[in-house]
Amino acid sequence: MNASPTPIRPAPGAPPDALRRHVAALLAQYRPGFALPGPFFSDETLYAAELEYIFGRHWLFVASEPEIPEGGDYRTYQIGPWPIFVLRRDDGSLAAFHNTCRHRGSRILQQPSGIAGATLQCPYHRWTYDLDGRVVGCGDMDESPAAQRPLKPVHVRALAGLIFVCLADEPPDDFEDMARRMQPYLAPHGIAHAKIARQVDIIEHGNWKITIENNRECFHCAGHPELLCSLFHFFGKIDVERMSAAERANYQRYQQACATQQGIWNGARLPWQRIEELHGRATAFRTERLVLDGAGESMTPDTRVASRRLLGALTEPRLGTLHFHTQPNAWYHFLSDHALTFATIPLERGRTLVRSTWLVHADAVEGRDYDLDNLTKVWNATNAQDAAFVEETQRGVLSPAYEPGPIAANEYMVQLFHTWYDERLRAGLAL
Numbered sequence: 447m448n449a450s451p452t453p454i455r456p457a458p459g460a461p462p463d464a465l466r467r468h469v470a471a472l473l474a475q476y477r478p479g480f481a482l483p484g485p486f487f488s489d490e491t492l493y494a495a496e497l498e499y500i501f502g503r504h505w506l507f508v509a510s511e512p513e514i515p516e517g518g519d520y521r522t523y524q525i526g527p528w529p530i531f532v533l534r535r536d537d538g539s540l541a542a543f544h545n546t547c548r549h550r551g552s553r554i555l556q557q558p559s560g561i562a563g564a565t566l567q568c569p570y571h572r573w574t575y576d577l578d579g580r581v582v583g584c585g586d587m588d589e590s591p592a593a594q595r596p597l598k599p600v601h602v603r604a605l606a607g608l609i610f611v612c613l614a615d616e617p618p619d620d621f622e623d624m625a626r627r628m629q630p631y632l633a634p635h636g637i638a639h640a641k642i643a644r645q646v647d648i649i650e651h652g653n654w655k656i657t658i659e660n661n662r663e664c665f666h667c668a669g670h671p672e673l674l675c676s677l678f679h680f681f682g683k684i685d686v687e688r689m690s691a692a693e694r695a696n697y698q699r700y701q702q703a704c705a706t707q708q709g710i711w712n713g714a715r716l717p718w719q720r721i722e723e724l725h726g727r728a729t730a731f732r733t734e735r736l737v738l739d740g741a742g743e744s745m746t747p748d749t750r751v752a753s754r755r756l757l758g759a760l761t762e763p764r765l766g767t768l769h770f771h772t773q774p775n776a777w778y779h780f781l782s783d784h785a786l787t788f789a790t791i792p793l794e795r796g797r798t799l800v801r802s803t804w805l806v807h808a809d810a811v812e813g814r815d816y817d818l819d820n821l822t823k824v825w826n827a828t829n830a831q832d833a834a835f836v837e838e839t840q841r842g843v844l845s846p847a848y849e850p851g852p853i854a855a856n857e858y859m860v861q862l863f864h865t866w867y868d869e870r871l872r873a874g875l876a877l
């Protein structure tokens with residue numbers, strides 16, 4: 447989230463009415479049940495509106511708590527035109543601020559991550575701030591005007607070890623509802639006290655919506671041979687009548703595995719029921735615990751746990767995978783032995799950062815409890831395959847010959863993402 451080139455400012459100087467008419471005309475081209483029209487991937491004004499009204503107004507997942515573990519630790523992010531940072535105070539609480547000096551505007555923290563110490567100093571003219579954002583020194587200048595200029599805060603919330611920020615003055619108030627309902631699903635995986643085993647940034651050469659659409663369906667999962675070692679390929683509406691004999695046998699195996707797995711989840715008192723609220727609310731989300739194939743333990747080449755030290759206080763290795771999606775920018779998998787978070791941030795209209803992070807128990811030791819290559823193999827391969835799908839789609843949809851095709855039944859979550867996107871732009875622009 448720091449590899450961004452100079453971002454485009456949202457709708458610079460555009461009169462709101464002109465912007466509203468422009469976006470309304472584009473949204474009118476969209477036919478529910480079909481892919482998005484070409485201008486949704488090529489129009490710079492729409493992209494600027496997305497930064498302002500989607501990324502600037504909703505809760506965004508940026509990191510897990512172990513990425514900012516100790517008092518004074520910070521991470522910086524570039525979200526559209528907004529440089530921000532998240533830090534941990536000495537009392538353990540999290541704070542987030544706009545990374546824009548209140549003197550003449552320089553970025554204050556200029557590394558992707560670091561340790562701030564007790565104060566933050568802008569390198570340009572050495573204005574100094576405490577960890578609450580107050581000016582505590584400003585070089586040779588008279589401090590009284592500076593004292594009135596604390597750093598501008600950014601809203602930040604942690605949910606079971608996942609850190610979200612919101613750039614809006616008044617963030618959507620339904621985050622607490624999501625947090626209350628997701629806490630029982632996520633808490634047993636102990637993410638707040640896990641450790642980062644690996645983090646990989648990929649820049650996908652596609653619009654952020656293609657990255658998200660690609661994540662919201664598994665119609666393309668035949669292109670993920672490594673993932674299919676553990677993932678059953680049954681999503682959305684299942685039509686047994688149209689299955690081949692081999693597919694039907696596979697489906698029966700899946701159903702038996704589901705029955706066994708539900709018994710294990712119930713025995714471990716782990717909630718597994720699907721919650722799907724991907725539209726009709728600002729902080730839209732989805733969760734479901736999924737059974738895995740083979741040994742059913744993890745998303746590894748042999749479907750066994752990659753880390754002998756399980757997450758949190760878990761003792762049962764066979765827990766399948768807890769999937770969690772949050773609109774607009776993230777998805778996550780929580781297994782018994784490790785967790786994966788995926789944060790996406792648009793860098794430009796046609797370039798998107800995907801940051802993948804693998805977490806294991808804080809006491810797990812590489813080489814003793816887990817092998818890093820075995821832990822990361824499946825998703826490194828899957829990420830590379832997805833990046834290629836996204837890039838090729840971006841190239842295709844920019845063609846004047848492109849026409850939106852129909853969304854399949856097993857791509858229904860792509861449709862739900864479109865619905866949410868349409869709702870949120872209309873809400874933001876009062877359309």
Ligand code: FES
Nearest residue numbers: 547549550568571
């Ligand atoms: S811009 Fe930060 S101290 Fe001058």
Ligand SMILES: [Fe+2]
Nearest residue numbers: 660666670832
């Ligand atoms: Fe994929």
